[in-house]
Amino acid sequence: MTPAARPPAARFPHERFPHEQFSGDSARQPHRRLTKPGVGGHPGVGGGEGGLGVEGVRVEYRGVAAVDGVSLTVGVGEVVAVLGASGCGKSSLLRAVVGLEPLAAGTVRWDGADLAGVPVHRRGFGLMFQDGQLFPHRDVAGNVAFGLQMAHVRRAERARRVAELLELVGLAGFGGRAIASLSGGEQQRVTLARALAPAPQLLLLDEPLSALDRSLRERLAADVRAALVATGTTALFVTHDHDEAFAVADRVAVLAAGRLLQVAAPAELWRAPASREVAEFLGYEAFVRLAGAPPVLASALRRALGAAGAHAPRSTVVAAAPGAFVVADGAASGRVAAVAFRRGRTELAVDVDGAGRVTAVAPGPGSWRAGDVVALAVDPHRLALVPAGPAGPAGPAGPAGPAEPAGPAEHDAQGPELRARVAGG
Ligand SMILES: Nc1ncnc2c1ncn2[C@@H]1O[C@H](COP(=O)(O)OP(=O)(O)OP(=O)(O)O)[C@@H](O)[C@H]1O
Numbered sequence: 001m002t003p004a005a006r007p008p009a010a011r012f013p014h015e016r017f018p019h020e021q022f023s024g025d026s027a028r029q030p031h032r033r034l035t036k037p038g039v040g041g042h043p044g045v046g047g048g049e050g051g052l053g054v055e056g057v058r059v060e061y062r063g064v065a066a067v068d069g070v071s072l073t074v075g076v077g078e079v080v081a082v083l084g085a086s087g088c089g090k091s092s093l094l095r096a097v098v099g100l101e102p103l104a105a106g107t108v109r110w111d112g113a114d115l116a117g118v119p120v121h122r123r124g125f126g127l128m129f130q131d132g133q134l135f136p137h138r139d140v141a142g143n144v145a146f147g148l149q150m151a152h153v154r155r156a157e158r159a160r161r162v163a164e165l166l167e168l169v170g171l172a173g174f175g176g177r178a179i180a181s182l183s184g185g186e187q188q189r190v191t192l193a194r195a196l197a198p199a200p201q202l203l204l205l206d207e208p209l210s211a212l213d214r215s216l217r218e219r220l221a222a223d224v225r226a227a228l229v230a231t232g233t234t235a236l237f238v239t240h241d242h243d244e245a246f247a248v249a250d251r252v253a254v255l256a257a258g259r260l261l262q263v264a265a266p267a268e269l270w271r272a273p274a275s276r277e278v279a280e281f282l283g284y285e286a287f288v289r290l291a292g293a294p295p296v297l298a299s300a301l302r303r304a305l306g307a308a309g310a311h312a313p314r315s316t317v318v319a320a321a322p323g324a325f326v327v328a329d330g331a332a333s334g335r336v337a338a339v340a341f342r343r344g345r346t347e348l349a350v351d352v353d354g355a356g357r358v359t360a361v362a363p364g365p366g367s368w369r370a371g372d373v374v375a376l377a378v379d380p381h382r383l384a385l386v387p388a389g390p391a392g393p394a395g396p397a398g399p400a401g402p403a404e405p406a407g408p409a410e411h412d413a414q415g416p417e418l419r420a421r422v423a424g425g
Contacts, residue, residue, distance in 0.1 A: 057106035068258035081249035126200030141175030147198035165193040284319035308380035322359035330377030
């Protein structure tokens with residue numbers, strides 16, 4: 001049971017969360033088709049009128065910006081994850097969207113209409129939190145039916161809807177179970193079903209899985225996505241977990257210190273981070289400026305990129321993720337600093353001239369020891385090209401200096417030229 005499954009006593013007997021008061025209109029919508037409209041071509045994606053439009057939003061606490069000029073769209077039926085480290089302003093952004101936080105600047109629109117002055121309960125948005133805040137005295141079905149009851153949906157329709165949603169979240173037959181008898185993961189499934197029941201026009205999920213252990217989180221992230229897709233729900237999903245963001249979202253928005261650094265589909269974000277800051281945040285660990293790198297390393301990276309159809313100009317910085325270097329016959333080499341066996345593969349900390357210390361991998365266990373020299377091949381799927389920093393093509397050899405920040409634009413700040421070069425990489 002999640003620690004905070006019990007709502008505060010002050011909320012009884014009305015059983016109504018201020019942030020979960022659904023507008024009658026949205027709650028009375030007939031159940032949406034269990035298919036997602038327009039997957040991959042959502043109206044509103046890329047700045048259209050439909051769905052959520054956040055423009056230049058700033059949230060301040062005592063004059064200090066927690067969210068600083070964020071612009072973002074979520075198209076109808078689209079799932080966007082806001083990904084960022086703790087304290088970067090994710091929850092503040094979400095609270096501003098739902099109307100719980102005043103805007104110091106900017107606008108929040110739905111279907112093109114400015115929501116300034118529209119109270120929380122009239123926005124038709126739903127919220128789901130880390131702690132599900134389920135009603136402990138209601139059974140599972142009673143919890144899922146809550147929003148429908150508030151909207152005076154008829155009993156038969158309610159029962160049909162509850163059964164459909166419980167099946168959708170993998171809890172068919174759980175309707176009569178007491179909340180206290182459920183595991184943490186099952187409780188979050190109930191919370192999801194309850195949040196989806198009134199068919200909110202936008203569902204905002206704030207770290208909904210972070211109270212669960214990692215393996216459960218991974219499974220549930222896939223199930224959350226499946227449920228959002230099946231119901232065609234438009235959603236903004238806040239998380240600090242990269243894997244979760246990549247598993248759940250159509251597009252991922254990277255937030256740091258209140259600023260939006262990049263918004264892109266998961267594969268695009270991984271392949272073409274807009275800046276070194278984004279790449280580091282995604283876990284890229286070594287940055288090599290090709291011009292000035294040791295020739296052996298530069299040509300090994302070039303060959304790997306070339307094999308994947310990517311062309312790297314001399315000025316490019318190549319970012320390498322853990323596992324980009326593989327212990328195998330290859331042109332590059334390095335000296336082993338440490339060895340760790342991890343579930344079916346070995347990870348070696350290897351010092352590579354020009355790249356610094358990298359995490360190289362080898363299949364299975366091995367007999368490497370610190371000080372050994374190992375040959376390294378390069379896995380192009382763990383490389384990315386990031387824009388060169390201010391030092392430019394004549395920059396220092398070895399690990400690259402800091403790259404220029406990408407700026408706050410919603411769009412991929414990398415620019416069409418470099419993106420075209422990495423296409424297929
Ligand atoms: N009510 C408040 N008063 C003052 N400062 C606040 C308030 N709420 C948030 N902050 C500050 O604003 C910044 C952003 O907070 P926010 O909760 O939005 O970040 P977050 O990315 O959601 O963090 P986490 O992942 O840890 O929940 C933090 O520095 C936080 O301390």
